[in-house]
Amino acid sequence: MGVVDMKQELAKAGFRGEVDDSLETRDFYSHDASMFELRPKVVVRPLDTQDVETLVRYVSARKSKDKTLSLTARSAGTDMSGGAINTSIIVDFMAHFNHIGKITHTSMQTQPGVYYRDFDKTSREHGLLLPPYPASRDLAAVGGMVNNNAGGEKSIEFGKTEQFVNELKFVFADGVERTVKPLNRKELDKKMAQKDFEGEVYRKMFKLCEDYYDLIKEAKPHVTKNSTGYNIWDVWDRETGVFNLANAIVGGQGTLGMVTNIEFRMVPARSDDGILVIFMRDINKLGDVIQTVVATKPSRFESFDDQTLLLALRFFPSFLKLLGWKKFIHLMFSLIPDALQMVRGIPKLVLMVSYKGNSEEEVRAKIHALHMQLRKHKARYEINGFEEAPTLGQSEKFWIMRRQSFNLLRSKVKDKHTAPFIDDFVVSPEHLSVFLPKLRKIIRKYKLFATIAGHMGDGNFHVIPLMKLEDPKDRAKILPAMREVNNLVLKYHGSLSGEHNDGLVRGPWLKAMYGNEVVDIFKEVKDIFDPQNIFNPHKKTDASWDYSFNHIRDHF
Numbered sequence: 005m006g007v008v009d010m011k012q013e014l015a016k017a018g019f020r021g022e023v024d025d026s027l028e029t030r031d032f033y034s035h036d037a038s039m040f041e042l043r044p045k046v047v048v049r050p051l052d053t054q055d056v057e058t059l060v061r062y063v064s065a066r067k068s069k070d071k072t073l074s075l076t077a078r079s080a081g082t083d084m085s086g087g088a089i090n091t092s093i094i095v096d097f098m099a100h101f102n103h104i105g106k107i108t109h110t111s112m113q114t115q116p117g118v119y120y121r122d123f124d125k126t127s128r129e130h131g132l133l134l135p136p137y138p139a140s141r142d143l144a145a146v147g148g149m150v151n152n153n154a155g156g157e158k159s160i161e162f163g164k165t166e167q168f169v170n171e172l173k174f175v176f177a178d179g180v181e182r183t184v185k186p187l188n189r190k191e192l193d194k195k196m197a198q199k200d201f202e203g204e205v206y207r208k209m210f211k212l213c214e215d216y217y218d219l220i221k222e223a224k225p226h227v228t229k230n231s232t233g234y235n236i237w238d239v240w241d242r243e244t245g246v247f248n249l250a251n252a253i254v255g256g257q258g259t260l261g262m263v264t265n266i267e268f269r270m271v272p273a274r275s276d277d278g279i280l281v282i283f284m285r286d287i288n289k290l291g292d293v294i295q296t297v298v299a300t301k302p303s304r305f306e307s308f309d310d311q312t313l314l315l316a317l318r319f320f321p322s323f324l325k326l327l328g329w330k331k332f333i334h335l336m337f338s339l340i341p342d343a344l345q346m347v348r349g350i351p352k353l354v355l356m357v358s359y360k361g362n363s364e365e366e367v368r369a370k371i372h373a374l375h376m377q378l379r380k381h382k383a384r385y386e387i388n389g390f391e392e393a394p395t396l397g398q399s400e401k402f403w404i405m406r407r408q409s410f411n412l413l414r415s416k417v418k419d420k421h422t423a424p425f426i427d428d429f430v431v432s433p434e435h436l437s438v439f440l441p442k443l444r445k446i447i448r449k450y451k452l453f454a455t456i457a458g459h460m461g462d463g464n465f466h467v468i469p470l471m472k473l474e475d476p477k478d479r480a481k482i483l484p485a486m487r488e489v490n491n492l493v494l495k496y497h498g499s500l501s502g503e504h505n506d507g508l509v510r511g512p513w514l515k516a517m518y519g520n521e522v523v524d525i526f527k528e529v530k531d532i533f534d535p536q537n538i539f540n541p542h543k544k545t546d547a548s549w550d551y552s553f554n555h556i557r558d559h560f
């Protein structure tokens with residue numbers, strides 16, 4: 005079907021939002037922050053829920069005739085796994101689903117297309133915080149946070165987005181929006197008795213959860229954070245008698261339906277901007293340091309490596325572009341003394357530890373106490389040095405470096421481009437001192453110029469190689485390097501994605517991580533929610549490496 009026909013048909017079906025098929029728009033939406041490219045036929049901007057329902061019914065009615073038709077939801081498009089791109093219809097939630105709703109002292113309602121930065125500004129005006137924000141907090145929207153089950157620097161204390169979703173408004177595959185929230189047994193029975201599509205989804209999902217109860221519970225990865233597969237282990241709990249379909253939808257990357265509204269659980273906002281910075285010389289001794297730090301219950305425990313540091317020093321102009329003059333000059337002045345210190349022996353890793361406290365003095369005291377506790381490692385030359393940075397003014401440069409490193413890489417370093425394909429694995433912190441040197445060996449073996457940054461306390465690392473993706477030689481490295489790293493992660497019982505999700509890049513690895521039986525259960529979940537495969541095809545359980553590989557970007 006031509007796009008003109010689609011425009012006319014959509015209008016006939018009652019769709020009132022914009023339908024945009026200009027080359028410029030299709031080019032822009034053919035990328036997210038991943039290394040892939042999929043060009044959509046058309047980008048639509050629904051005005052409201054009724055428009056989203058119309059779209060779903062429209063595609064559902066035509067799918068049997070045109071198998072290529074599909075709907076891929078998109079919020080801010082910062083997905084690193086290729087989750088927000090596809091070849092058919094992109095449903096852009098940023099244009100009209102950008103309103104914040106009711107705010108209480110413990111919750112906030114919002115539409116998915118609200119930028120986290122705007123949501124955060126409003127929430128702080130009410131003394132509230134949504135803690136699982138990603139490092140892309142200035143770029144991402146809350147719809148993407150929910151559908152990727154995002155996490156970030158505060159996840160070590162608060163957990164991920166899944167822990168903050170009270171309820172969702174969700175357009176199911178029959179084109180009807182309904183509320184999805186935790187149900188008790190009586191409410192569940194009532195739902196299952198319904199004769200409509202929602203009743204069928206509840207019946208089938210409950211049966212699936214009951215039939216494979218032990219297998220499903222055992223499949224839950226033994227790491228503090230996970231965004232791979234569908235979170236079905238938290239859907240049905242026999243002990244509490246709570247059934248919550250929202251847990252399968254959160255982190256589903258829009259493969260099960262469309263999220264149109266979110267009610268978040270909120271916590272009181274407070275500041276914990278001060279940090280102890282630890283410049284780590286010997287990562288083989290990281291295990292001891294991590295144990296000491298984690299035992300003190302930090303509110304954040306982040307890291308970035310020597311390559312990130314060198315890159316930041318080398319590409320000051322890019323920092324300038326990202327930050328603007330004022331922040332840039334501040335950063336320059338504060339970094340220069342540290343830069344000189346680095347030259348004496350560049351640390352392999354920079355660790356950042358923060359604590360919560362009721363006053364600046366309390367935070368200051370905790371930071372100093374950890375410094376004293378770790379002094380012995382400096383005496384043994386395992387640590388280069390420390391910096392106590394108990395206020396936001398003193399710690400900001402490190403947060404900027406940590407949060408902006410990937411973004412800095414994205415803004416073209418010479419002729420190379422970011423290639424996130426081993427960008428989000430999780431390995432329990434107790435294995436890190438053995439795991440990290442092995443990881444660095446693989447990175448050296450494939451001559452990948454890669455930065456490593458991450459959430460140290462969760463053992464969640466973002467390794468972002470810079471590659472010439474258009475060069476067949478560089479492309480040929482991707483699969484073998486990914487295989488070696490993923491196998492290493494799985495050997496230490498880790499997860500292939502802590503927060504960035506599966507998309508095109510990790511979908512093909514689900515069997516390696518979970519085994520056939522569990523992946524069959526995931527496929528059943530997809531089939532129950534989306535029997536015609538209209539939502540975001542080629543992602544998660546529907547992904548294949550051949551398809552993904554053939555859609556790696558080859559021009560920039």
Ligand SMILES: Cc1cc2nc3c(=O)[nH]c(=O)nc-3n(C[C@H](O)[C@H](O)[C@H](O)COP(=O)(O)OP(=O)(O)OC[C@H]3O[C@@H](n4cnc5c(N)ncnc54)[C@H](O)[C@@H]3O)c2cc1C
Pocket residue numbers: 036037076077078079080081082083084086087088097116137138139140143144145146147148149150151152153154155156157257258259261262263264407410411503504540
């Ligand atoms: C510099 C940088 C740093 C990052 N750091 C982190 C990090 O620390 N932690 C982290 O978790 N992620 C991180 N990411 C990845 C990404 O930014 C986050 O996961 C973010 O939450 C995605 O939000 P978004 O609005 O851009 O979503 P999008 O990219 O628009 O979408 C993400 C996924 O959700 C689906 N989706 C979006 N809206 C809807 C909807 N309304 N209904 C159904 N499905 C929907 C999309 O189809 C897609 O599969 C980073 C990315 C960048 C570029």
